[in-house]
Amino acid sequence: NAGVMQNPRHLVRRRGQEARLRCSPMKGHSHVYWYRQLPEEGLKFMVYLQKENIIDESGMPKERFSAEFPKEGPSILRIQQVVRGDSAAYFCASSPGGPQHFGDGTRLSIL
Amino acid sequence: SQKIEQNSEALNIQEGKTATLTCNYTNYSPAYLQWYRQDPGRGPVFLLLIRENEKEKRKERLKVTFDTTLKQSLFHITASQPADSATYLCALGPTDAGGTSYGKLTFGQGTILTVHP
Numbered sequence: 543n544a545g546v547m548q549n550p551r552h553l554v555r556r557r558g559q560e561a562r563l564r565c566s567p568m569k570g571h572s573h574v575y576w577y578r579q580l581p582e583e584g585l586k587f588m589v590y591l592q593k594e595n596i597i598d599e600s601g602m603p604k605e606r607f608s609a610e611f612p613k614e615g616p617s618i619l620r621i622q623q624v625v626r627g628d629s630a631a632y633f634c635a636s637s638p639g640g641p642q643h644f645g646d647g648t649r650l651s652i653l
Numbered sequence: 654s655q656k657i658e659q660n661s662e663a664l665n666i667q668e669g670k671t672a673t674l675t676c677n678y679t680n681y682s683p684a685y686l687q688w689y690r691q692d693p694g695r696g697p698v699f700l701l702l703i704r705e706n707e708k709e710k711r712k713e714r715l716k717v718t719f720d721t722t723l724k725q726s727l728f729h730i731t732a733s734q735p736a737d738s739a740t741y742l743c744a745l746g747p748t749d750a751g752g753t754s755y756g757k758l759t760f761g762q763g764t765i766l767t768v769h770p
Binding site for chain 1: 687689694695696697698699702742744753754755756757758759760761762763
């Protein structure tokens with residue numbers, strides 16, 4: 543039973559480019575969460591999605607960030623016009639209801 | 654605002670001893686609390702969940718307590734081993750009317766545990 547799969551594991555972008563982070567939840571999990579871990583900081587919630595619906599986006603920056611979880615395919619976290627401050631590890635978690643199971647993250651570096 | 658503190662940034666203990674990690678919270682009434690382990694370069698791995706109406710939970714060498722009056726959880730690893738060395742995170746979350754945990758988790762900063770042989 544494969545765990546939560548995130549890709550790419552490492553992503554390098556130049557300022558102003560777009561970053562697309564993908565998350566395939568565990569089989570049977572319909573709840574997906576995105577968290578961000580900045581250097582020397584703890585995990586911070588960004589967004590909670592169920593298939594085709596955003597349930598809670600209270601942790602998402604108001605601009606440049608968006609997330610989706612389509613009926614088919616992985617969940618996508620999209621960051622437009624990246625800035626240096628977006629450099630972080632982005633973790634996805636999935637759940638059927640109950641404990642959340644995390645992927646190993648995408649480490650985003652902005653040049 | 655909600656605040657979660659894990660009292661030790663780092664904890665060093667000798668192999669075989671019991672490690673005790675503390676998680677305190679304020680301005681929050683969580684329905685459940687979870688403990689995770691995180692190794693360098695990896696995502697958090699779920700260890701234990703305890704609900705607000707449970708006082709204690711055990712799993713193998715792990716034990717968690719949850720005191721909603723003190724707003725504190727203690728996480729114990731008995732007979733610790735060097736392989737237990739990692740960062741341990743506590744996380745608080747809400748629940749739904751059915752008692753299942755849903756929704757965002759609020760994490761503490763983590764405690765780095767090092768078990769020396």
